[in-house]
Amino acid sequence: EGHVVMVGDFFDRGLNVTECLWLVYKLETEAEAAGGKVHFILGNHEVMNLSGYTEYVRKKYLENARIMGLEYHNLFDAETELGRWLRTKNAVERIGPYVFCHGGISPELSASNMNLSDINQVSRNYLGVPFENITDADAQLVFHSRIGIFWFRGAVRRDLTQAQVDAILRYAGAEHMVVGHTLVTDITLLYEKRIVAIDQFHEENVRNGKLTALFIDKGEMFVLDTHNRKRPLESGMLAKP
Numbered sequence: 001e002g003h004v005v006m007v008g009d010f011f012d013r014g015l016n017v018t019e020c021l022w023l024v025y026k027l028e029t030e031a032e033a034a035g036g037k038v039h040f041i042l043g044n045h046e047v048m049n050l051s052g053y054t055e056y057v058r059k060k061y062l063e064n065a066r067i068m069g070l071e072y073h074n075l076f077d078a079e080t081e082l083g084r085w086l087r088t089k090n091a092v093e094r095i096g097p098y099v100f101c102h103g104g105i106s107p108e109l110s111a112s113n114m115n116l117s118d119i120n121q122v123s124r125n126y127l128g129v130p131f132e133n134i135t136d137a138d139a140q141l142v143f144h145s146r147i148g149i150f151w152f153r154g155a156v157r158r159d160l161t162q163a164q165v166d167a168i169l170r171y172a173g174a175e176h177m178v179v180g181h182t183l184v185t186d187i188t189l190l191y192e193k194r195i196v197a198i199d200q201f202h203e204e205n206v207r208n209g210k211l212t213a214l215f216i217d218k219g220e221m222f223v224l225d226t227h228n229r230k231r232p233l234e235s236g237m238l239a240k241p
Helices: 017-033 044-050 059-067 072-076 081-086 116-126 137-142 162-172 202-208
Strands: 003-006 037-040 092-095 098-101 176-179 188-190 195-197 212-217 220-225 230-232
Touching (some): 017 037, 044 072, 059 072, 072 081, 092 116, 116 137, 162 176
Parallel strands (some): 003 037, 098 176, 176 195
Antiparallel strands (some): 092 098, 188 195
16 A cells, blocks of 8 residues: 655666566556555666667667567657556656655756656656757756756765755755665765665675665655665765765
């Protein structure tokens, strides 16, 4: 009956990308039937793959496309089931007092004339369009490689002031922003607990049997591991972007 939120970058992360995507696709339907919900939020690697950028794509997937007589981007175009599904997904979602996105909301984006719904609509309108072909000013901001919603790192890298973070969260109508994209050694609270950084060194952690997730229960934040151990998420934990 709970909500599972995934903040992007399921592409280009190992040799089971399509298996993971189909699993999330399946869980999404099952969760809704049980009274819960799966939120799959787009990351920059989803955006790059759908737009035809293959710099980080494993050779396995390029070879799969070649064997089928297709270009790689055809595997996830709007005529495929996964491609259609991915094009329904959001770039940012607010759930209760939390706003979730992959990179983060930058001061520039929060100062724009777009609200969160506008950002999602612009993202869907231009998903799959090569970046160099985007000429719309709002879309250029959403997809910007430094300050756009998919790529912004400033909050986790502590480039912002507390006042800027507070202003961004007022814009989003939230008390906390949960982000991925910028690697940290452990789930980390920043800016008086208002920013939560959750993107960890997953491949290394899998090898070491140390996987953790952010767990929110009745307004309290915890770190939950694969052994079902739960500990309070404390402020002051150090991120190493």
